[in-house]
Amino acid sequence: MATSRPLAFTNVRLLDPASGYDGPGALLVRDGVIAEVAQGGDVGGLSADIEAVDGGGKLLIPGLVDIRVKTGEPGAEPKETLKSAALAAAAGGVTAIVTQPDTNPVADDPAVVDFILRRARDIELVKVFPAGAATKGCEGKRMAEIGLMHDAGCVYVTDADRPIVDSKVFQRVLAYAKAFGVLVAHRPVDPWLAAGAAATSGEFASRMGLPGVSAMAERIGLERDLALVEMTGAPLLVDQVTTAGALESLKRGKDRGLPVTASTSINHLSFNEIDIGDYRTFCKVDPPLRTEDDREAVIEALASGLVQIVVSAHAPAPAEDKRLPYGEAAPGAVGLQTLLPALLTLHHEGRVPLATLIRAVTCAPADLLGLPSGRLAKGAPADLVLCDLNAPILIDADKLRSKSKNSPFDGRRLQGKVLRTVVDGRTVFAG
Known part of the structure; x- marks a missing residue:
């Protein structure tokens, strides 16, 4: 499994349904797991080896x-x-x-x-x-x-x-x-x-x-x-x-x-x-x-x-x-x-x-x-989604990544755009 450099999300809206927290904060990822969750604040000084992502107030969820x-x-x-x-x-x-x-x-x-x-x-x-x-x-x-x-x-x-x-x-x-x-x-x-x-x-x-x-x-x-x-x-x-x-x-x-x-x-x-x-x-x-x-x-x-x-x-x-x-x-x-x-x-x-x-x-x-994911907690797998909650999107079935394109949402206007998807600390999608 490929490794990745440490990753910090700053200036984000954290929503962790497991703990009930929904508010401003930051989150640090190291070695594929969540190393620090700063609810209402920021993570400590970031060294040069850390990739810093300014979320611009966007939603960060599991x-x-x-x-x-x-x-x-x-x-x-x-x-x-x-x-x-x-x-x-x-x-x-x-x-x-x-x-x-x-x-x-x-x-x-x-x-x-x-x-x-x-x-x-x-x-x-x-x-x-x-x-x-x-x-x-x-x-x-x-x-x-x-x-x-x-x-x-x-x-x-x-x-x-x-x-x-x-x-x-x-x-x-x-x-x-x-x-x-x-x-x-x-x-x-x-x-x-x-x-x-x-x-x-x-x-x-x-x-x-x-x-x-x-x-x-x-x-x-x-x-x-x-x-x-x-x-x-x-x-x-x-x-x-x-x-x-x-x-x-x-x-x-x-x-x-x-x-x-x-x-x-x-x-x-x-x-x-x-x-x-x-x-x-x-x-x-x-x-x-x-x-x-x-x-x-x-x-x-x-x-x-x-x-x-x-x-x-x-x-x-x-x-x-x-x-x-x-x-x-x-x-x-x-x-x-x-x-x-x-x-x-x-x-x-x-x-x-x-x-x-x-x-x-x-x-x-x-x-x-019985899976350890699904939460924003220290020690949990760094499986994360940064999302623009209000961004409008028009679903075009032909542009979906599935091999088959049979989507009932084809042509429908929705709100909520995925900006980045992270699995075990690795970015697997960046929109």
Whole structure:
């Protein structure tokens, strides 16, 4: 790993959601870690070997931790490689990503986990942590080698977009993972209600002639998952809750003391079903975009802390898979490079406090996975983002660093420009 000279950020607005501090200050980096945090003041005399960055009052936050990222590597590199995903992440202020296991081959054994970790080390950009498959081939039938994958370095297990339909299998996954101290993530959905759907059921889908899935499918799936959590006592990450009904179920489960954490995607915070417009396939995602009432409910849940984590749900798809009739187009949207400015929209609109938003993409996911990053504290990894909170940007999908350009934010004006991204004290992006 390449080393870098010491780095000092002066005259910045420090926002550390882990400690709650939000105010002026400075920060010093040495040997890849945060050596000093000066809240309300400045770091001491800077020697000639230190690179000094005058932040001009701009926002300095921990690097973002995005725990749901799809790449095409291994097996579908034309969609996205680990390097192109890392480049997009660095440009978006994301310093750590968790890759999904539904690759080819599936990351259901230690060898694939080890391959991903070695490739990431060779790339030397952002930190990459693999998620392992919960079942062999993500087929929901037989448990994968959860313990061995955990020993190899996977940070949680999941079957990604595919729900584990067999309740007995999912019970075993939860119980086995708990024994090894491994987190399980699962998408809540009733697969029979969702079969063949391209949109959320309702008046809009009917007018568009699109096959729909009832929002109740998510609630039904979550109720089943919560019952199995109650049975096993195993911790669960609810992967992308998107509907008001499911949020009610989630709240009841958390009120009963169940060990559940919920994430949502930036897509479901930013768009509703109407954004599909004239069959805009870049807005076809999984789960599908919901009603405006659902979007409002998810925003309120994020503000209240019921939903604690926001993910990009980065899912690259090449043009030939998107430029098809809506029902046939592949679901998914790239989101690594747009995650931060899109999230800041909720701050600029006065919907969610800034510290809450930053917490949802820094210390909350880091703490869930036991990672030391996500905070501005002495001794913590120097994973940092310098951001101009108010700088306007126009998203041009063709200029995104992902190999695939399927962004629903294409053409949208946002506020919040990443000026510099630092990983372990190394500058990996400078805008």
